[in-house]
Amino acid sequence: MLQEKLFESVIDQVKGHLSWLHLYFQGEPFLNSRFLEMVNYADSKGIFTSTSTNAHYLHAKQVDELLKSGLKQLIVSMDGITQEVYEKYRVGGNLEKVQEGLKMLVSERKKARQNFPRIVLQFLVTGQNEHQLPALKTWAKNMEVDELQLKTTQIYDFENGSELIPSDLGYSRYIPVGNGQWKLKKKPENKCWRMWEGAVVTWDGKVVPCCFDKDASHVMGELKEQPLASIWNSLAYIKFRKQLLSDRTQIEICRNCTE
Numbered sequence: 001m002l003q004e005k006l007f008e009s010v011i012d013q014v015k016g017h018l019s020w021l022h023l024y025f026q027g028e029p030f031l032n033s034r035f036l037e038m039v040n041y042a043d044s045k046g047i048f049t050s051t052s053t054n055a056h057y058l059h060a061k062q063v064d065e066l067l068k069s070g071l072k073q074l075i076v077s078m079d080g081i082t083q084e085v086y087e088k089y090r091v092g093g094n095l096e097k098v099q100e101g102l103k104m105l106v107s108e109r110k111k112a113r114q115n116f117p118r119i120v121l122q123f124l125v126t127g128q129n130e131h132q133l134p135a136l137k138t139w140a141k142n143m144e145v146d147e148l149q150l151k152t153t154q155i156y157d158f159e160n161g162s163e164l165i166p167s168d169l170g171y172s173r174y175i176p177v178g179n180g181q182w183k184l185k186k187k188p189e190n191k192c193w194r195m196w197e198g199a200v201v202t203w204d205g206k207v208v209p210c211c212f213d214k215d216a217s218h219v220m221g222e223l224k225e226q227p228l229a230s231i232w233n234s235l236a237y238i239k240f241r242k243q244l245l246s247d248r249t250q251i252e253i254c255r256n257c258t259e
Helices: 004-014 035-044 060-069 083-089 095-111 130-143 228-232 235-246
Strands: 020-022 048-053 073-077 118-124 147-151 174-178 181-184 206-208
Touching: 004 035, 004 228, 035 048, 035 060, 060 095, 073 095, 083 095, 095 118, 095 130, 118 130, 130 147
Parallel strands: 020 048, 048 073, 073 118, 118 147
Antiparallel strands: 174 181
8 A cells, every 4th residue: 555645645636526536446445454444534535445355353442433434335345255166266265254254344334324335245257156146136236235246257267268267258357269268258448448547556656557457567657756747648558548548468468358
């Protein structure tokens, strides 16, 4: 997570036009003891705040502070309805802890008569858990979460198939082409709304084009060295956008993207 002073500096730069801040990128936000203070700072500037969690840290004190933080949306990732299935994807995860924390949050939010944070239960559909969808839908309804999101899974080296590809291809980003080979269901086009609507900032202040750049291969600039506005309008960013519009297949992170 960004150092607090740098975070506040960036928020002050963008508070006049930033409408949505998703405080998450390839990690567990609640590992940062100052996380909810950062949420509160952004909320105090009128910015809609959202985050995503594995829900292993939703204990009583954390839930109380969460409800007071101003966080507007909390996505809880739960990719199985039994421990055996859950831990196949969430290796080392404890489903009981996740479910108890979620129950506590829903209950305490109701007691406080709050509408926020809006609670989204997110389920990545794979070949290992797709049979649990009926039970999941029943559980989510009984839990009274605000929304259940069934999401497709990004798979590396999908060309030769994977046990993570669901048999119901309606939940798959990939389709078979014969001889055990697979391809993207949707052919990437030379366009992407993400390049003009937002950007991603890594824990150490690097600005990258989108969440598909998990290893920060395309650094557009660093917030420690220059304002976000100058990075956004930089030559590096302009060249990247032009490349995407002319031939997206030449950008590695775009080759396995369904946007």
